[in-house]
Amino acid sequence: MTTATVNLTWRNWAGNQTSVAAAVARPTSTDEVAEIVRAARATGGTIKPAGSGHSFTAAAATTGTRLDLSGLAGIVDADPASKLVRVRAGTPLHVLNSELARRGLAMPNLGDIAVQTISGALATGTHGTGRAYGCLSTFVAELEVVTGTGEVVRCSPSVEPDLFAAALVGVGAVGVVTEVTLRTTDAFILHADERATPLADVLASIDERVATNDHFEFYWFPYTERTLIKANNRVSVDDRPRNRFSAWFNEDLMENTALGTVVRLARAVPAWTPTLMRTTARLVSPRNYTERSDLVFTSPRRVRFVEMEYGLPREALSEAFAALRKIIDTLPDRIAFPVEVRFTAADDIWLSHGYGRDNVYIAIHQFVGMPYERYFRAFESACAALGGRPHWGKMHWRTAADLRPAYPRFDDFLAVRDRVDPDRVFANDYTRQVFGD
Ligand SMILES: Cc1cc2nc3c(=O)[nH]c(=O)nc-3n(C[C@H](O)[C@H](O)[C@H](O)COP(=O)(O)OP(=O)(O)OC[C@H]3O[C@@H](n4cnc5c(N)ncnc54)[C@H](O)[C@@H]3O)c2cc1C
Structure with a gap:
């Protein structure tokens, strides 16, 4: 194990969270982790494991010992x-x-x-x-x-x-x-089918699209009636490989370089944002290919943004979406990033956003350096009224008092926490916000 007092400053991917740790430890075994925890507990210290820093919340921030888990x-x-x-x-x-x-x-x-x-x-x-x-x-x-x-x-x-x-x-x-x-x-192959589709069509047929595709989602471009829909389905043969140029063109040039240019222009001249969004929506080109599943599901993100995402009961989609459109239409700030809408099945994990219900997730973003707080707060209040649960890794302002009613097993979670971390070795400002101490 190495414990160091260098690289104490931590910053997340989006750059909206920073913290300075008292020390950084890099354990290479479970026993070493246990030793670090016992030592911290004995001296009244705190510990925070850090992943890749891809949360927009301060979930991984600490002024105690940061655990670097790369070992x-x-x-x-x-x-x-x-x-x-x-x-x-x-x-x-x-x-x-x-x-x-x-x-x-x-x-x-x-x-x-x-x-x-x-x-x-x-x-x-x-x-x-x-x-x-x-x-x-x-x-x-x-x-x-x-x-x-x-x-x-x-x-x-x-x-x-x-x-x-x-x-x-x-x-x-x-x-x-x-x-x-x-x-x-x-291992499985996915067939990816991506195309521009009018928003009204998507919303009118959403239940069928979600039911008839293995993995369905859509992106809506603010200030437009357009979406990009993505339907990924399991297939038995990899018979439409994407060539390297097409992958580079779509993911590197269109999703990163071109998007980067659009949002930079929007940040420089906010009044142009609606026109830029309309132009971007028109540039969406269809894609149809097969590939190894993880390479279809995931792609690089080089344009930095901040994000809030709410999990809502599936049936709340149209109401939440109508509220979102109204917020964007009436806000003085311009929104230069597409909205992502996804769907998940119910589960029984106590603090899962999908506990006990099928969810629709609505994720809203803003390019770094553009105003986001009025936008995010307004959408948060619309979602909270509809039984929304904020993603634990994405920006929100909810606290223990108003999260408790959203999670039926919230107090069971807190009881386990009291039992296994009585001295709050794993506390930080974020746990104090969302769990009360
Ligand atoms: C560009 C981008 C795209 C994203 N896409 C998606 C998406 O498609 N779907 C989605 O749901 N989310 C998405 N996210 C959010 C992201 O998946 C989560 O925030 C995730 O937690 C980040 O993982 P991380 O390894 O960076 O963890 P960190 O952000 O570093 O840490 C997150 C939390 O995990 C805790 N933690 C880390 N390791 C351990 C451990 N070993 N034991 C206990 N606790 C631990 C940390 O203490 C902290 O509380 C995205 C984020 C970004 C920036």
Whole structure:
């Protein structure tokens, strides 16, 4: 293990959160993590595991000891028969995806990017889209956790089930996850079908589109009646490979370089934003290809933005969307980023945004350096009234008092936390905001 007093300053990907740690520790084993936790507890200190810094909230910020988990990475064991894969907590998703592919396996579903660590992604309820799929934590069979008292516990639905239910989406507050056992699936090919579609058509046929595609989502361009729809479906043959030029053209040039230019122009001259959004929406070109699943689900994001995302009961989509349109139409600030809408299945994880209900997720963004607070706050208040639950890793202003009614098992979570972290070794300003202490 190395403990250092260099690189104390931490900054997240979006650049909207910074913190200065008292020390940084880089454990290379579970026992070392346990030792660090016990030492911190004995001196009244705090610890925060940091993933890849891809949360927009201050979930990973700390003034105590930051745990750099890069020394706890890689696959421990992959059983081809059961497809259960044990992976160390600090493994980045893109490494996990490649290692799984080498073994003929895959994650059943993924979000939009693959740079997060597996434990960071699980901790905040990271999700993709698909009517039959919950967040990534629903693919977990077992966790190894170092609790706030320095105990190492392996938990699952049958062993320490309460700790398991709490730590699956634990917001970094009930322990350091050191190892994850994932229920993976056979590797599969996705057929990606992306095209521009009028917003009214998408909204009128949304239930059918979600029901008849494995993974459906859409992006709406503010100030327009246009969307980009994405339908990814499992197929048995990889017969429409994307050539390198097309991948570069769409992902690098269109989704990153061109988008970067558009949002920079919008930031320089906000009044142009509606015209720029209309032009961008018109430039959307259809794409139709097959590829390895993780390479379809995820893509690079080089344009920096801030984001808020709300999980809402599926039936609240039209009301939430109408509220969003009204906010954008009446705000003095201009919104220079598309809105992303995704769908997930209900699960039973206590702090999952999908606890007990099928969700629609509405994600709103703003280019860094452009005003976002009025926009985000207005949408937050519309979503809160509709039973919305904020993504734990994306910006929001909710506190313990108003989150409690949104999560039926909130107090059960707090009871586990009291038991396994009585001295609040894992506390930071964010846990104080969302859990009350
Ligand atoms: C460009 C971009 C795209 C994104 N796309 C999606 C998406 O498609 N879907 C989605 O749902 N989200 C998405 N997110 C959000 C992102 O998935 C989450 O914020 C995720 O938590 C980030 O993982 P990380 O490894 O960077 O963790 P960090 O942000 O570094 O940490 C997040 C939390 O996890 C805790 N943590 C980390 N490791 C451990 C551990 N070993 N044990 C216990 N707690 C731990 C930290 O303490 C912190 O509380 C996106 C974010 C960005 C910036």
